[in-house]
Structures are given as structure tokens and as C-alpha cells.
Amino acid sequence: MRPTVAHADLGDPDLYTTLERHTRWRELAAEDALVWSEPGSSPAGFWSVFSHRSCAAVLAPSAPFTSEYGMMIGFDRDHPDTSGGRMMVVSEHEQHRRLRKLVGPLLSRAAAGKLAERVRTEVHGVLDRVLDGGVCDVAAAVGPRVPAAVVCDILGVPAADQDLLIDLTNHAFGGADELYDGMTPRQAHTEILVYFDELIAARRERPGDDLVSTLVTDDALTTDDVLLNCDNVLIGGNETTRHAITGAVHALATVPGLPAQLRDGSADVDTVVEEVLRWTSPAMHVLRVTTDEVTLGGRDLPPGTPVVAWLPAANRDPAEFDDPGAFRPGRKPNRHITFGHGMHHCLGSALARIELSVVLRELAARVSRVELVADPTWLRAIVVQGYRELPVRFTGR
16 A cells, blocks of 8 residues: 555545546556545545555454544544434444344345335336436436335335435435525535425324334434434435436446347346446445544544545456446456445445345346437536436337
């Protein structure tokens, strides 16, 4: 690892609105660089790692790092996330295990399999509206629909409220982009919490078989704890998967012969799903704070040091992946870390994989051609590597 003591503020969202970000990440990953960003987007600055090896090491189960101070740029030991120790993604040890045990069964592979028909229904509904029509912005009309429908079903959100929740989630994660300048991320999170506060009260009166009902039955969780974890599941299950689905359509439009290969079986759907996840890598970064002295790149970092792992850089690290910028439908092995690594590996990964699998199968079955009308544009954001617009034209079979 080659330490670099100064660099542009890597928490600046303007750095990620073009594909130049991949060139920068590839160079830093190839160097196995350790980069310092001065205070700016983060009040005290932070270190960054980019290679597959270094990102996996920072996120490893036994690594001396914690998520309890927060998992995004802007938080650190002296400026902690107030959700720390209460929300699943920013908790450790017994509390983390307790929450995973509660939430896990509703996001497991078995539960995801039962939701596959729900995904198919949603995909058919979307295709009925866009096939053989005009230009369709996939980022707005297709990508958000499937994960929102599924995660709202899991949470017990009525279908009539799904559009509201999609809009609030957009603002919560894409708030730096001018598309969402009507509401700040903080305001969006507040609105989400207000919504779930009302839903929790309803479930206390009339429990069901949804996740909100499951959480409220645990006496160890306060209402605030339940609120925070509903917010966590909503955003985690919606915002990243929507961009992976949009990216799957992007691949169908730009990888020669991919729809036909999926249709005739020459491309294995599960293998293609893994490549979609690597190539899109929607979760842009994960922050951890050292709990002990750590040596990275020959530099000793004291306890309390914030370190950011850039997942898209790791997923296109030339030391790990041949021709990393190319979408290879048959890529094996594919050791991407799109869902993180270690104890905090994304609990909804099975659900996301099934959603992508169904989307690819249904599109291949019903669409003969996906034509990219214009190059995609990208969100001005640092939390998600997200599509702002992906205009395509679908031609039915």
C-alpha cells in the first residue's frame, strides 16, 4: 500500500457525476493507495482505501474497526451518528445479533423466494406500460418500482403509500443532487420516521405478519429503535437495488447479444446477476472507525481514526478482476464486495439477487431489443453510485 498524505476531498459529490470516477478509482486501487482527505465533507477529515484487498481487510469480522459512530462520510468518533448502537447497520455485538435475528427471517432466501411472484407481477406491470412505447427513463420508471414494492410488502406498508416512500427515499439518499433539492436528506429521514411512527402505532393495535409487527413485539426495543430500523430496511432494501436494476437494463442495452443469451440459456442468469452487482456497485462507500491502533500502508492510525472503504473501486480492482471495466456475462470467479464483507454483510443480499434474477428473466422473455437513446447521467451523491437518468426504448418480442 502506498500512502498519500493529501488529496481532494473525496467526500465532494461533484467528483462522482461522470465516468472519470472509475479512472480515478482504478488508479488508486491499482496503487493500493491510502489517501487522506482534509476536513470538509467530514468535520475532521478521513482516510480512504480502494483496493479489493484493503477494503476487505477494513471490513473483515475480526478487524479492529467499528460502525457504531456511523457508516458514512461526515461521521466520526467526535461527531457520531445518533443512531449508533440502535440501528442494525451502525450497531455491533449483542445488539447487532439481536436485530439480525429479528430482521433476518423476513429477508432470507426462503422469504425472498416467496416474494418472487410479487416481483414478476411488478415487472409485468412496468413492461406493460413501457413496451413498444416512446423513450422510457429507466431510472425513474423501472428501477424504483420493484424494490419499493418488495420492501414495502416486507414492512407492511400499504400499496397506496409506496410512491410517497419512494420519493422520500430518493431525497434521503440523493439529496445532494438538484433533482431532489426540494428536501434535504435530514428532512426526508424525518418524514420517513413520522410515517413509520404512525404505522407502528397501527401495528401495535392490529399486528400482522410484517416486519414492523415483528419488531414491536420485542420488549428490548423502544419505539425509537423500531423507527430507526424501519428506516434502515426501507432505504437499504430500496435505494441500492433500484440502481442495480437500472444498471441491469443498461447492460441489456449495451452488451452485445445479452438479451438473446439470457433467453436461450447461453448466459447463466445467476452469473449475470453477480456481474450486474459488481459492475453497478451501487453502495459507494462504507465508513469505519478504528477501535485500536491499526497499521495501514505503513502508517500507524490511532484509535478513533475514520477510514472509508470505496466499494466500487474494490469491485474494479485490476489486481482482482480481469478487464474490470467491461461487463462480462460469464465472469467467474466474481469475488465482488457489493454487499460489504464480514459481520455487516448486507442482510438483504438474497432478496436483491432474486429481484435482479426475475427482472433479467422477464425482460429477456418479453423484450427483443433495448436501445440506449442517450448516455446515462449520474446522481450528484456520495452514498450511492446512482443513475440520474437512463433513457431507453424497449421493443417487445
